[in-house]
Amino acid sequence: MALPKSMRLLATVTLCIFFYMVLQIYKAPSTIEKQTSGKMKEWPRDPQLDPSGEPPEPLRRVEGDNYEPNNPNSARINATILSLVRNEELDDMLQSMRDLERTWNHKFNYPWTFLNDVPFTEEFKKRTRAATKAEVRYEIVPKEHWEIPSWINTDLFGESVALLTEQNVQYMSKVSYHQMCRWNSGLFFKHPALATTRYYWRVEPNVHFFCDVDYDVFRWMADHNKTYGFNINIFDSAQSVSTLWPETRKFIADHPEYLNPNNAIEWLQDKERRPENNEKAHGYSTCHFWSNFEIGDMEFWRSKAYQEYxxxxxxxxxxxxxxxxxxxxxxxxxxxxxxxxxxHWFRDIGYQHIPFFNCPNNPKCSGCVTGRFTDGEAWLNHEDCRPLWFKYVGMD
Incomplete structure (x- = not known):
């Protein structure tokens, strides 16, 4: 017996609703819950990453002796692991070397380049050479790169130190810290020993690496045309950069041609999450990549735009x-x-620089707690700026 027309119509509508719901469930992205500002925030999984958290193919891995340290036809590209370190930081540097060698570099044997503003001791050289099979280089920062520039008014500098120290700006009174920040900002890639080097992985003393990484990260950067890789992304002390954004705006007003059409200015100007930072820094959110970990292409720093900036x-x-x-x-x-x-966010590289972590949910990681951001006080969780990066830029 044929069903009445009204019943056939109802059955059709029901089936349509059923298939629509199935489709929506199928299309819904999986999420990772993270706690942000006291609320649970969902971060979409990166569709470009497999469940292990590794970047997509092609991945350059060890095949036979292609990454052996003395292979003249090695698959290594023009890159180095780079550390600015003092002789008295030897034990802390060895800690960092052990971790990175164990998790990554014992497979790929990229050279280590150590820099110091004074000569390295023989003990430093002996013990660091023993920590790796790779080539190790020891260089001195040129004197003219480390000195306080002639145009800095020392009286004004002293007054500024006193004022910002009262405002609890950390390291303000350490001249060497100012020198280091300036050198790392615009001079490290000008070192004669790095003149022909393109990629670098910055590693500082007393940091930790937790995850086995079995692909050549430098070749991945080159293969995917990436300029910069970060790991941790946090807010800065607004008092320490009060005039940085106004000076940046002056530069952009004179050089609008340097602005990239696909820039991340919304991330730099966000004022919703930390409005007090934006106000004190005169329009700058203070979000920044924590540069104690950075994997970068030095051609960007050597560009005309960056040099002039x-x-x-x-x-x-x-x-x-x-x-x-x-x-x-x-x-x-x-x-x-x-x-x-x-x-690129290297989410698959587990890392700690006190007090912050990047700890992936990955079976290749050990020694850190998945999803943990800090081992400090609870308020430090609010320093995480990654949610804003994901909001405005994405998770690549």
Whole structure:
């Protein structure tokens, strides 16, 4: 017996609703819950990453002896692991070397380049050479790169130190810290020993790496046309960079041609999450890539846009009159002058620089707690700026 027309119509509608719901369930992205500002925030999984968290193919891995340290036809590209380190930080540097060698470099044997503003001791050289099969280089920072520039007014510098120290700006009274920030911002890639080097992985003393990484990260950067790789992304002390954004705006007003059409300016200007930072930093969110971990292409720093930007900031004096760090300077330049799609979050590299972590949900990781951001006080969780990066840029 044929069903009445009204019943056939109802059955058709019911089936349509059923298939529509199935389709929506199928299309819904999986999520990772993270706690942000006291609320549970869902971060979409990166569709470009497999469940292990690794970047997509092609991945260059060890095949036979293609990455052996003395292979003249090695698959290594023009890259180095780079560390600015003092002789007295030897034990902390060895800690970092052990972790990175164990998790990655014992497979790929990229050279280590150590830099210091004084000669390295024989003990430093002996013990660091023993920590790796790879080539190790020891270089001295040129004197002219480390000195306080002639245009810095020392009286004004002293007054600024007193003022910002009262405002609890960390390291403000350490001259060497200002020198280091300036050098890391605009001079490290000018070192004669790095003149022909393109890619670098910055590693500092007393950091930890937790995850086995079995692909060549430098070749991945080159294969995918990436300029910069970061791991942790946080807010800065607004008092330490009070005039950095106004000086940046002056530079952009004179050089609008350097702005990349696909920039990340929204991330740099966000004022919803930390409005007090934006106000004190005169329009800058203070979000920045924590540059104690960075994997980068030095051709960006050598570009005309960046060179002129650094020169402008250097003349403004904020590396000494305030405490401009290389992290916000690098981050602002990348966020304005580079295509944001060329900046990559290395979510699969487990890392800690006290007090912050990047700890992936990955069976290749051990020694850290999945999803943990800090081992410090609870308020430090609010320093995480990654949600804003994901909001405005994505998770590549």
């Amino acid at each position: 650094f020169d402008h900031l250097d003349r403004a004096g904020g590396f000494f009159y305030e405490r401009w760090g290389d992290a916000p300077v690098h981050s602002i330049a990348l966020g304005l002058f580079e295509d944001k799609s060329k900046i």
